[in-house]
Amino acid sequence: MKLTRKCYGCKQEFRKSELIEYTGLMAQKGQWYCEKCLQEKLDREAFAMKVCQIFGLKSPGPVIWTQRKRLRDTYGYTDNLIIECLDYIYNVKYFRKLKESLGLITPKMVAEMKQYRSMEKARAGSITAAMAQQADLMEREYIEPHEDERREEPINFDDFLKD
Numbered sequence: 001m002k003l004t005r006k007c008y009g010c011k012q013e014f015r016k017s018e019l020i021e022y023t024g025l026m027a028q029k030g031q032w033y034c035e036k037c038l039q040e041k042l043d044r045e046a047f048a049m050k051v052c053q054i055f056g057l058k059s060p061g062p063v064i065w066t067q068r069k070r071l072r073d074t075y076g077y078t079d080n081l082i083i084e085c086l087d088y089i090y091n092v093k094y095f096r097k098l099k100e101s102l103g104l105i106t107p108k109m110v111a112e113m114k115q116y117r118s119m120e121k122a123r124a125g126s127i128t129a130a131m132a133q134q135a136d137l138m139e140r141e142y143i144e145p146h147e148d149e150r151r152e153e154p155i156n157f158d159d160f161l162k163d
């Protein structure tokens with residue numbers, strides 16, 4: 001019996017114990033990957049899912065993969081950063097989606113997105129602080145109403161109808 005098996009990704013031989021069977025939704029049987037290739041495969045799947053969500057696709061075309069590779073190799077962008085930037089372009093700035101492309105992702109756009117996110121974060125922080133202050137004030141100003149000032153019991157009409 002063979003003790004080695006080829007990785008489905010890099011096609012290199014590994015000891016069987018070193019490979020992990022891929023059991024994703026789309027998996028066909030017998031897809032064994034080395035650790036590195038499995039991670040890459042999972043990353044690609046997560047990336048594809050998000051790109052599809054943004055552009056309303058079933059699966060991303062080859063252009064997306066070429067552009068992803070270029071952005072990762074040239075600028076060292078992570079998948080998360082790319083997705084975050086796409087979200088900024090199409091869901092914050094509402095650019096029209098002409099066709100699926102990562103072409104609008106440039107260092108300038110990424111810098112703009114990061115600035116927007118940090119401003120958003122600061123704003124959320126100051127709102128939270130203001131709300132905490134407000135809650136604190138309300139707590140201190142709340143005084144238990146005096147016994148006489150409490151609303152009287154509502155009239156029970158059944159009592160009138162009794163006799």
Ligand SMILES: [Zn+2]
Binds near residue numbers: 007012038
């Ligand atoms: Zn591999």
